[in-house]
Amino acid sequence: MGNLFSVVVASHDQWTEYTAPLIASLRQCEPKTPLVIVDSDSKPEYPKQIDDYTTVIRTDNESHAKSINLGLVHCPISEWYLILDNDTLVHDKIGEVVRKLDPWSIYGGEVRHWKYGYYAVGWCFLIPRRILLKIGMFDENYIKILYEETDYCYRATKKNFGIQHVKNIPIVHVNGGGGSRRYVDSEKLTQVNLAYFLAKHRLDWI
Numbered sequence: 001m002g003n004l005f006s007v008v009v010a011s012h013d014q015w016t017e018y019t020a021p022l023i024a025s026l027r028q029c030e031p032k033t034p035l036v037i038v039d040s041d042s043k044p045e046y047p048k049q050i051d052d053y054t055t056v057i058r059t060d061n062e063s064h065a066k067s068i069n070l071g072l073v074h075c076p077i078s079e080w081y082l083i084l085d086n087d088t089l090v091h092d093k094i095g096e097v098v099r100k101l102d103p104w105s106i107y108g109g110e111v112r113h114w115k116y117g118y119y120a121v122g123w124c125f126l127i128p129r130r131i132l133l134k135i136g137m138f139d140e141n142y143i144k145i146l147y148e149e150t151d152y153c154y155r156a157t158k159k160n161f162g163i164q165h166v167k168n169i170p171i172v173h174v175n176g177g178g179g180s181r182r183y184v185d186s187e188k189l190t191q192v193n194l195a196y197f198l199a200k201h202r203l204d205w206i
Contacts, residue, residue: 009036010040035053036057040060104130123173
């Protein structure tokens with residue numbers, strides 16, 4: 001297997017504010033790591049050519065899960081897939097951390113616990129290829145954004161895979177969720193997507 005990890009960034013707008021600085025920071029630390037940018041109907045469109053190791057895909061869908069899946073499909077085969085929000089920055093080599101991780105666990109730059117278990121928060125989400133092949137893609141039935149990563153982690157734990165916090169990954173969340181998620185009505189989406197999550201997995205209301 002040629003690549004230790006590939007990176008997927010599903011983004012909407014904010015090229016100058018967030019996405020371009022993220023790419024620059026990644027290239028400074030990991031110059032040859034494959035990167036797939038999914039431009040979800042940004043206005044203006046993202047540049048089509050960035051560097052030899054970056055692929056930019058344009059889509060008009062509003063589903064974050066669909067954009068992530070599109071990015072994963074276009075990644076080269078890798079041992080790990082790192083999904084980042086566009087409002088993140090890389091400040092050191094990621095590969096040195098990834099090499100030491102358990103390939104039977106999903107990792108997050110932030111991990112939370114709720115009634116139904118642990119989940120990695122989506123701004124920094126690391127999936128080993130072996131788990132991706134077992135669990136499959138993200139559920140595209142979630143509207144726009146929210147709960148797609150929670151759902152993925154729930155599905156993984158039901159198959160006895162781990163959810164772990166990668167404490168020393170050199171990635172910072174600059175805007176704390178305000179980057180790629182700024183354009184959505186989060187309160188309404190929380191209600192709708194939570195209802196779908198609970199119904200899908202036949203769980204009781206919180």
